[in-house]
Amino acid sequence: MDPVIVVGAGPVGLALSLALAAQGVPSVVLDEGAGKDEPRTARTVVLRADTAALMERLGCATIRDEGARWVGWRSLRRKQELRTLRLGGNDLPAPVHIPQHALMRGLRDAVAAVDLVQTTTHSRLDALEQDAGGVTAHTRGPGATWWRGSYLVGCDGARSTVRKLLGIRFAGRTAVERHAVAALRTELPWPGEAVLHRMPPWRAVGEEVTARALPDGAWRLDWLLPARGELVTPDALVSRVRDTLSGWCDGPPQYDLIDTGVYTLHHRLARRWRVDRAFLAGDAAHLLGAVGTQGLDEGLRDAENLAWKLAQAWHHGASDTLLDSYQAERRTAVAARLRAADQSLPILRGSGGLRACLPGAARGHDTLLTDGHLGLGALGAPPAYRHSPLAPPHAEAHAAVGTPIGAPVADVLVMAPDGTTVRLWDRLGRGRMLVVLVAPGTGVWDRRHWMTAGVMPRLASAVSALPAPAELLVAESYPGASAHTVLLVRPDGHLVTAFGGVRPAELYAAADAVRGGAPGSSPRREDHASGLSGRAFDRTADIN
Template sequence: MDPVIVVGAGPVGLALSLVLGSYGVNTVLLDGGGGEDEARQARTVVLRPDTAAFLERLGCGPVLREEGLRLAGWRAVRGAREAARADFADEAEAPLHIPQFALTRALRAALDERKCVEYVRDVRADALEAEPDGVILHTRPAQGGDGTWWRGSHLIGCDGARSTVRKLLGVRFAGRTAVERHAVAAIKAELRGRGEALLQRGGQRRGLGAEVSARPLPGGVWRLDWLLGDEDGLVTPEALLERIAATLAAWGVGDQPYQLLDTGVHTVHHRLARHFRRDRCFLAGDAAHLGGAIGTQQLEEGLRDARNLGWKLALSVQQPRTSEVLLESYETERRGAVARRLRAADQALPILRKGNLRGRGTAGLRLLRDGHLGEGELGGPDVYADSPLAPEPLPAHAVAVGTEWGAQVADVPVMPAEGGTAMLRERLGGVPLVVFLAPGTRYWDRSRLLGAGLMPKLAQAVAELPLPTDLLIAEEYPGATPHTVLVVRPDGVLTAALGGVQAEELYTCVDALRGGIRV
């Protein structure tokens, strides 16, 4: 069987290759560089807990724990007054802040364990041909020389904002340029509020600029971001040092010594590819969309692409009878989600950035909170409410739970039918899950678990499903009543919640995950 070709070995291309490799799908990963990244402390990413759990499953757990920091809280200050606050009492549900180079290095290290992934460095794509049953890509060595033709079953372009794959496919990349511009610095210092991220607004009189944020990293390292205005031209080293001094003085630590580790200027663009899919070719990450205004995280958006597309493409490759709807759902879900987020950011920007901010403080801080904390329309987890993979019509015994259908499931303790305990997110990434709500099961005799109550009926129904499926038992789930049955996609999306064991409806819900094709 021809491999899947992934072009681009940034975090999104690496993550997609790891997902495909975890399913045993042969993959060729083509890297336009040499596989090494500069250790830039000023380039970081904040990850939602579900995205961090996704990376844990890919083998990045040790690096996330060693080089990332779970935020203890978040404070927004307007002038000298605290205007908003969020504390993360549960560390597992706190955002994770990590340098991007450390994340990339962890993904590359995990890739070394995937024997079915061929990693080719220093090659650049320059031609693409489509065939009825595959794709053919031509590459040339980055340093010159003879080219190579690669044949694959599918192709995924993860090759960044200037994507060659997108251009070869003729896909438009419309949007806005320079929506925001930030000066960035990484410093090592002993600042107040360990583990807390800080957002300061309205500091123009002290030379801070309209907005400055500080996010901590392990070892006393902090990333500082200053929003630049239209009047700010070239950011010189001297001007950046003045900003650092003014910021530390405003925070009452002006006499605190610090070490400057890294600097940069980051420009945010808002662009969206007209298509995320053309036949057997796909776009993901920066090749498909650009965003990141108002504190939202563009890299995390690309990792959501990888989480969404990986299991669908693997299932399509390994089970040819899956419906075309399965692969079509990637564009429907992901392009729709990114478009909603970009639209929300574009609507929020006039409130935050234009004209007199007086009277807009409450609304502005709420929007900034959503973006910086990964909540609401700006930064919250995606909800694929209109997914083509949702059962249709709605099952007669459908029930509502604390998670909206099409959203990421909550992380609760579960017991696999074969024994042991785990968290629900730890069991994602393989086959679909069926989760049965049975209070008090921790006290049941494990040797008789599958023969008790409704378990025999449910186990029989799961055995007859059209896809391999894992059966899990949970004592509780937010908003769910006993004997509720949850159907969860491999990427953690809740597909259905049924009241009781309904074999026919359960079959329909799982069948929908492959596009609704009955054998």
């Protein structure tokens, strides 16, 4: 079968190709650039716990070696400290802050070590054709040629050629936020933390400034600018740096300015994410990032969601229900994130007035911004696909656990079939569903005994009879689960359902729902559960 064509060699395109390779699917990555990235320390990304774990599973060593995990979060307003949080525990996992060029280098190194990924540079897509058996794409450049693939995924950014060739609208809002940025080395009073300061008492720096720790004593500072204002000159930016550091450090501190920049954030959402065998992911499908939300997080979640579905289609065939579920799940989740950010902006960035003076208003604003920056609540928490077309029908045997249906599972310790103890998240992304039995006490028993005792033989037989590949794991405990609870987990780590005890018929029905039924068993529904309507972003013109 032909490889998957991935258009675009940014973080999302490379992550998708690695995720496909981990599930035995070859891919061709069309990179219109030279395959190198300019070091820009002021251009960084923040990854939540789930997306950082995905990068590590895919072999991106720079996450561990060159990323900074914040030890705390601190928010200030004028001269008052509103909130201090310690990060790093199960309740508040620490985000990873890393320069984007370091992330890209780690992904490129991982791709170079994988035989199933072919990368071709200086290859700009200019045409694509689809038929019942696959996709044909043409690239121009020094080695202009035609490429044949089973599927094609456009990960080619905000001005996506794939999206344009498919005729998909990309409506939304322009210049939602604008920031001046500086990367520098200095000593601040909060080593290893992230700091948000609203309405600082020194007026020259604006209404909001953020400091976020990077490795090796470096920091990234962001100043919120008027959405549509004058150009920021180098002298004005240096003045902001000096005034901000002087205010925080009670005097002019020593600093080494590394890099600067100004960037503008837009909010946009593609009307469709699938057209037959062609898909959109990452910035080609959505743009967001205001009030602390992270667009790359959502792009990496796109890649993880789509990879296992394409792997199922590539190896075993897939129903349209399964392939349509990518748009239904991911577009709905991103639309909800955009909607939450758009609803927060008038509150946080409005002109103030009486509402700004109401008791508790400052702390309410602080909560919204904290959620966005730390990956909490409607602005940042990992999505739960509660109404997915892959959700099984309700079963009487369903057992409630600490994870809601459709949400990412907790990263508990589990015992693998070979007897080793690993993290549950380490078993994700292999193209298999996971069946987890909660069996207290198994950790102190000899595996030779409990593998053939109790409910294990019956459960192992039920797992082997499932309509899609699955792996049986055993956990001593799981949040909110009682003994002998059986959890069914999707290949991307979202909980399908949980049962009290071994229920072979119900387990089979749930697994069949996850794969979208038998391949070719469902009719196409062009915009099934596509989430927020494109009309919600029709206030501005599409990107051309």
